[in-house]
Amino acid sequence: MNAAAIETRRSEALDNFHTRGMPHRRFEHWRYSDLRAILDAGQVAQSGTAKWQVESVPDGVELFDLAAPAEQAPEWVVRYLGTVGNRPTMKEASLAFADGGVALRVTRGRKSAAPMRLQISSTGNVRLLLVLEDDASLTLMETHASDAGLLRNVGVEIVLGSGASLSHVRLAPSAPKSITVEHIGVTEARGACYRAHFANFGSRLSRTELHILLQDVGAEAHLSGVMVLGGEGHADVTSHIEHVSGGTRSTQLFKKVAGGKSRAVYQGKITVREGANGSDSWQTAKALLVGDRAEADLKPELIIFADDVKCAHGAAVGDLDPESLFYLRSRGIPEREARRLLVRAFLEEAVEPIEDGGLRAAVWREVEEALSRAMVIVR
Amino acid sequence: MSAAADTKDQVAALGEKYKYGFVTDIEMERAPKGLTEEVVRFISAKKGEPDWMLDWRFAAYRRWREMTEPTWGRLHYPKIDYDDAYYYAAPKSAEKAKSLDEIDPKLLETYSKLGIPLSEQKLLAGVAVDAVFDSVSVATTFKEKLNEAGVIFCPISEAIRDHSDMVRKYLGSVVPVSDNFFATLNSAVFSDGTFVYVPKGVRCPMELSTYFRINASNTGQFERTLIIADEGSYVSYLEGCTAPMRDENQLHAAVVELVALEGAEIKYSTVQNWYPGDENGKGGIYNFVTKRGDCRGARSKISWTQVETGSAITWKYPSCILRGDDTVGEFYSIAIANHYQQADTGTKMIHLGKNTRSRIVSKGISAGKAQNTYRGLVSVHPKAVNARNHTRCDSLLIGGKCGAHTVPYVESRNPTARVEHEATTSKIADDQLFYCLQRGISAEEAVALIVNGFCKEVLQQLPMEFAVEAQKLVGISLEGSVG
Secondary structure, eight states: OOTHHHHHHHHHHHHHHHHHOSOOTTSGGGTTOOSTTTOOHHHHHTSOBOEEEESOOOTTEEEEETTSOGGGOOHHHHHHTTTSSOOOHHHHHHHHHOSOEEEEEEOTTOBOOSOEEEEEESSEEEEEEEEEOTTOEEEEEEEEOSOOOSEEEEEEEEEEOTTOEEEEEEEEOOEEEEEEEEEEEEEEOTTOEEEEEEEEOOEEEEEEEEEEEEOSTTOEEEEEEEEEEOTTOEEEEEEEEEEOSSSOEEEEEEEEEEOTTOEEEEEEEEEEOTTOTTOEEEEEEEEEEOSTTOEEEEEEEEEEOOSSOEEEEEEEEEOOOHHHHHHHHHTTOOHHHHHHHHHHHHHHHHHTTOOOHHHHHHHHHHHHHHHHHHTTTOO | OOHHHHHHHHHHHHTTOSTTOOOOOOOEEEOOSSOOHHHHHHHHHHTTOOHHHHHHHHHHHHHHHHOOOOOOSSOOOOOOOTTSSBSOEEEGGGTTOOSGGGSOHHHHHHHHHTTOOOSGGGOOTTEEEEEEETTEEEEEOOHHHHHHHTOEEEEHHHHHHHSHHHHHHHTTSSSOTTSOHHHHHHHHHOOEEEEEEEOTTOBOSSEEEEEEEOOSTTBOBOEEEEEEEOTTOEEEEEEEEEOOOOSSEEEEOOEEEEEEOTTOEEEEEEEEOOOOOOTTSOSEEEEEEEEEEEEOSTTOEEEEEEEEOOOSEEEEOOEEEEOSTTOEEEEEEEEEEOTTOEEEEOOEEEEOSTTOEEEEEEEEEEETTOEEEEEEEEEEOTTOTTOEEEEEEEEEEESTTOEEEEEEEEEEOOTTOEEEEEEEEEEOOHHHHHHHHTTTOOHHHHHHHHHHHHHHHHHTTSOHHHHHHHHHHHHHHTTTOOO
16 A cells, blocks of 8 residues: 555545535434535635644654655554545545645654643644554543634544553534534444543534444444524534444434524434444533523434343433522522523533543533623523 | 234235235326316316315415425425326216216225225225225215214215305314425315314214325326314314236325314324335325314313325424414324335424323334435424423334434423423334344344334224224335345
């Protein structure tokens, strides 16, 4: 395999992008995020390349700048770049149009304790490749600057070797004028574990899409996320977890608070392939509507081709429980404060899974700030 | 009847396979093959329809020609050649029957074989039947008694002639002509079906029932049902379907429209047992049905109950539009798919009015190499203050080669609304099976027992006459799925 392979994949990606065209709401899984209505293919092609920055590279982590000529790419970049997960249109666009990005590798058995921070800023397409070899582990904090211009389109690929473990926290602050799209493809070998948290505070259109392949026994994926939206914010988290092999586990817990005229979307699909017996998966999505004109759309989907499985999902949309509110108010807590308290309590369960205390605090700070925006017109 | 005795009956019935698969040899009159304006005109003329009805059909036909078949269902079937089927077939002798005595005895025999009590002497107390054979309604029983109460219960072809104003007002008002590919096709070529009108304040004195039978080969069946429950009235309507065993696939595209005015209640129950094809997936009915109820007046209620055991392909989403304030919509469903059957079924609950409530209970059972999908939408519009929905859908898998899928959509645009959805997927637990086996119950009996327990919540909703039949069907449909 050589560098030409990357070029081949890029030109395939370009062809795919042009053949399929911009996603729009008539594509069932883009039903709640009509990208074509506000963006055309030319704008995607000409949006340039977004910037990335890694604060400090921990020991045992190799970094390759994808802006460098393909001939210089190490073997592991050539092997994986453009091959992980499915190849949806916008991910093809980021491969075809990005003139840069970053590839990171954690070598076999390396366990990196401190979180590694990756900041993505500016406008355009960008690629990220993360390879964790067998038994390696890493905590990654992916933060986004809110200066996303018209479009920021990120294509992420994550390869987890056997027994590898990645904790991934993605923090996307409010970017009300921008369109932000991110596709994350994950493939997991035997006994690998992917923990991810998505904190989303809304864009003009924000789409975070995941495709996770649990390839072998013992592979696990645990996703959680919060959304706090106000104004005309939009956030869409769409996940697809495939239990390719039996004995795999996945959990998902997403909580959303939508105020103002915002729109909170969750589409979660779980596929259990034929023969993947002993798979266990559950997903829960809950939304609180705190604005009279806010909207929540939830679509938890189960596609099951094996019988010896445990699969469950739940979804709920509603308002704060009036009894709880009454209880707090009867104890002298003003309504505004009581509501805030209850909303915090509602979100708590979905923030808690973030293992690193510092990252958890960072998410809470962002949540607090967003809550004041979302709950301005509290009734 | 005790559960054990029930199960014994089911197991006895297991040996029967599809007992409705016979063909009645009867002379048929058909429209020319294919679908053209001429065929539409032919059907309309056969029914002696007024001009407005013909125009209505033409409008539908022209629109249909421009539409494409939907492909979003989780269904795989060879492309249907719509020009290679008959759109109208009628038993020759049935045309002008005034009473049961004039009906071809062969037809009556067919219905008695099916266990449908057409002749009044044999009638179970309190069920009025309208029987539709291929494209025409052959007999309606208990007309006089219903007339006394003011209830109109007749073939829709007759209603178009005799109650033209009412049909004109309501036909297509719930499922518009352009609604979807199959509904539009039905609007162009529907040949018969049932019309029910229950006047103000009347509680329909008996269960109304329609029995649909496809007999002719290579023929589609397109029936249309329109039920109007006027203010404060109540009606319970049952529907049953069977078809002969044939190697070819036959098309069935029906439309059902329900209108409930202020304070009215409609209970609509279906036991669908069209021929499902053989164990190798050969033959069977393609069942593409549009069913929708409109709770137009305040405090009205529409309740759908369905037991879907037949058909090679089922594509069906009985829905409720909760337009009036304080209206209630319900959907109870059992869908069983065995061998190579494919079912994509569910419901839509559209909350428009204040304090509207809906409840969905769906039980899907897959066995053999079947695929069973629940697809549902709960949509709360901005004005639906205090809307409530609870959805529960459970899937049961029997064997490792089948599939069970759940695709629920929840869309809420009102902060005071509460929508809850829960779903589980499981198989028959080994300990449940073991418990039955060690008490001397055979594996097949045990499965029927456990599955009936799994479905109980829905079976309870059926009117008594159908509940017994449905319980047996559950057993029969799963024949050969264990061991």
